[in-house]
Amino acid sequence: MSRFLLRRVPQAIIVLFGVVTLAFLLTHVVPGDPARLIAGPNASAATVASIHHELGLDRSLAYQYGKFLLGLLHFDLGTSFALQNTPVSTAILRALPVSAALAVLGVLWEAVLGIPVGIIAAYRPGKLADRATTLASLVGLSAPPFWVGLLLLYLLAFKFNLFPLSGYEAPFINYLILPSFTLGLGGAAWYARLTRTNMLEALRSPYVQMARAKGMPERVVLLRHCLRNVLSPLLTMLGMDLGYFLGGVVVIESVFGLPGVGKLTFDAIGTLDVPMITGAVLFAAFFIVVMNLLVDLAYALVDPRVRR
Amino acid sequence: MTAILEVDDLTVDFTRAGTRTAAVRGVSLRVEAGERVGIVGESGSGKSVTAQAVMRLLPTTATVGGSVRFAGQDVLAYDAAKLAAWRGADIAMVFQDPMSSLNPLLRVGTQLTEGLRRHRGLSKSDARAEAARLLKLVGIADADRRLDDYPHAFSGGMRQRVCIAIAAACTPKLIIADEPTTALDVTVQAQVLDLLDELTERYATATVLVSHDLGVISSFCDRILVMYAGRVVEAGPTDDIVADPAHPYTRALLDSIPRLEGELPRRLPAIPGSPPFGDVPADSCAFADRCAYAQPVCRTVAPPTVPVGPRTQAACHFPLTLAEEVTR
């Protein structure tokens, strides 16, 4: 296990370093002078130059890169251009709980809807339950999330008043159910199919035959012998989804007006708020890499074959 | 002697995408208590399907006909609860591929004790002690510690030993071993077979050994059934069949056993052609296309199973045993 860690942790650090470097270079290729953006269209050349100097934009690329890295070590992602005087890290941290809640609930929907459906479908392949869930998952897979979101909003929030339309205030869960459901739906359909396939394979496998030949009742065959093998690869993907969602889900947060990291990113792109965009990208990458690492760890704990 | 297993006119059809394939076409076999019966035949002849039908392990796409009786009871009529109580306790199975027949995500100890706890009602600690004893019995060193290992930590031969320990755990009356050495290295094949030999001898366990290798079968079994295209084409005591095969197919199988004596290189006469796939016409001998002794009648009339020696039967119009008598 420690050898596994020794290999994976440096890998993760290298990947993060690469992302950081890329993000830094990105800020230097986006069109538009940030100093002019801050100063406004009517500022004099002298003002722009002084802002240039303030931001360190007149120094060498290497110097700026060093400063950027040093800042990162102190969680300093710079100051937003658009939201005057707000540090990027503060803005992201403020938005994070919303995105985190949305992400966790979204992954929960994926698992809770997808996995049981896949298991039921696999247990009697070709029968009514299987066909119904196959069709449902096809619909779930092909429906664009923003469309599903708008549809749900129209029906459940606007028509029947079951949920609030948009925004985020206490009790927060009311504002999260529809967006997280929308977020999880596509994944749920995917997990249903994947679970079905894995389950069918497991049910046919020699170790299941062996368990039956040992006199294990069907319940034990399913729960002890099949499910473990079916779920352990799904664990990886659910974890990666979580990391991905934590970085902010732009479309869904925008449709439902949730003040999360996705919405923050969306708005930052609209105003060309480069530090904010960079911060959001770094932040998303960080979660994806860290979740990947955690997931691999969890996988190694579940599956002894991975540990070596 | 009392029969532990009686299979009568067993048929198995698979229905897939609307088409039916007859995998087993009227197999009968009888295993006495403590007896060793071998089923031999080329791949695809229906040996595994026969074994799985006896164990009731076939998928729902299979239609089973005929009868299977275990210690006088109708196995095909068992409900799920009776099946679970029967399998593992009274009858056990060793599968072909020990790499995939152990669950990769469960410790070997768990896979050994789950049967002990269920069938013999042992407590957790008693089951563990018994599992360690079983592992030692099948020749695994440091058994107590190895119970906590996962299957991937064992070699193929060791895994098959574990599988044999699992099968023998509750001292069943019958063990069905389906190609138990086929997936193993040649060097460990003999060891695993010896282990099976020793254990079934010690507990007087009846054994059905399934293999495509007549050499393996004849060294292990009291009695042999030769299967071809879902049928038993010859059956009788091992000695009689090896000394004096009646069916041309048995003869061909015997000729293809590698012999240790003789000059190198030994070229094995493989049986020309391949077994029929899927459907065999009902009114012909399934071996006719490959048989050196085939006559026109072989393609128009299915040969009935008839006595061809004092203790052997075969399904052939021109049994070699009788032909020799005529020419003699």
Ligand SMILES: Nc1ncnc2c1ncn2[C@@H]1O[C@H](COP(=O)(O)OP(=O)(O)O)[C@@H](O)[C@H]1O
């Ligand atoms: N689950 C299954 N579905 C459909 N056909 C099967 C299935 N299992 C076996 N068969 C067919 O039954 C025949 C006999 O197979 P089998 O008993 O496995 O042969 P072997 O003698 O090599 O063990 C083969 O033609 C095989 O294709």
Ligand code: SF4
């Ligand atoms: S019945 Fe005819 S074809 Fe079949 S094995 Fe006998 S001789 Fe050969």
Ligand SMILES: [Mg+2]
């Ligand atoms: Mg087979």
